Amino acid sequence: PEERLSLADPEWSDVHVVTGALKLFFRELPEPLVPYELFDPFTEAIKLPDPQERVERVAELVQSLPPVNYATLRYLLAHLCRVMERADVNRMTRQNIGIVFGPTLLRPEREPGSLAADMAQQNQAVELLLAHFDRIFPA
DSSP: OOOOOOTTSGGGOSHHHHHHHHHHHHHHSSSOSBOGGGHHHHHHHHHOSSHHHHHHHHHHHHHTSOHHHHHHHHHHHHHHHHHHTTHHHHOOOHHHHHHHHHHHHBOOSSOOSOHHHHHHHHHHHHHHHHHTHHHHSOO
């Protein structure tokens, strides 16, 4: 039997519960929203020295996502852009959103050799997607 949830229930009134559930959903997927085979290309793109080239390469990688992954990532990031607009109230700056969602949306298939370096690149990837949303996800 399908479990029915009501977002009107008091347990869902805390934004942290809702955010935690959302992050858990993405973390529990059999494969991250950015598929495993794109993890290394994404992290390589983040390391490119030229900012213009970095954005163009990430945009190409995003365009190569399966359609469902692309649409879901676009929808989620559009929402996170709106969250970011209220950073003065919610303290969710682009950097903080990168820290929270980087490892959830983009992760290597195997345990990384350097967890700290991978995490920094995961965070930077999400920050770049947010900073250049309109260029990476053209209307």
